[in-house]
Amino acid sequence: MDLAHVAICVSDLDRAMAFYGELGFEETHRFTLDGVENVYLGRGEEADLQLRYDADRTTPIAPSRADVDHVAFTVDDVEGTFETAIDAGGAPVLEPTEIDAAGAFAAFVEDPEGYTLEFYRWL
Known part of the structure; x- marks a missing residue:
């Protein structure tokens, strides 16, 4: 079994893509489903990072180390x-x-x- 990707929610897709782009990630593909934009970023053969952006989200994104x-x-x-x-x-x-x-x-x-x-x- 291999890890395929990790999905994280973001409040600003452009800012997230710029940040991860500086770390060497490139967009591999994207799709929109039920109004949520899903952008996959990769670094060669490594697992992808999936950015999920919902423009209609009403609750704040609050990552917690807990x-x-x-x-x-x-x-x-x-x-x-x-x-x-x-x-x-x-x-x-x-x-x-x-x-x-x-x-x-x-x-x-x-x-x-x-x-x-x-x-x-x-x-």
């Missing part, structure tokens, strides 16, 4: 990806550091919507 702690991405350059994400509008959560218990070098950033992203490489 419900979805983070979405993790493997990267070759943790520090560089961390800086790119900050420059693209993300907010630092944890600067690049070794996490010995996990055997990883990782950094955490909050995206413009409030989702926490982890960028890591194995030690």
Whole structure:
């Protein structure tokens, strides 16, 4: 079994696409179903990230680490990806550091919507 994609709701599709575009994601395909725009972003052969935008949504999008702690991405350059994400509008959560218990070098950033992203490489 392989992970196909992770879907997140966004309040500003253009802002989300610009942010993830700065991280090297490109649109792979899109469709609209029941008024919700679904845009898939990918990085080569890796799993997709699905952005779901509903212009008629009346409730705020409120990502909570109590419900979805983070979405993790493997990267070759943790520090560089961390800086790119900050420059693209993300907010630092944890600067690049070794996490010995996990055997990883990782950094955490909050995206413009409030989702926490982890960028890591194995030690």
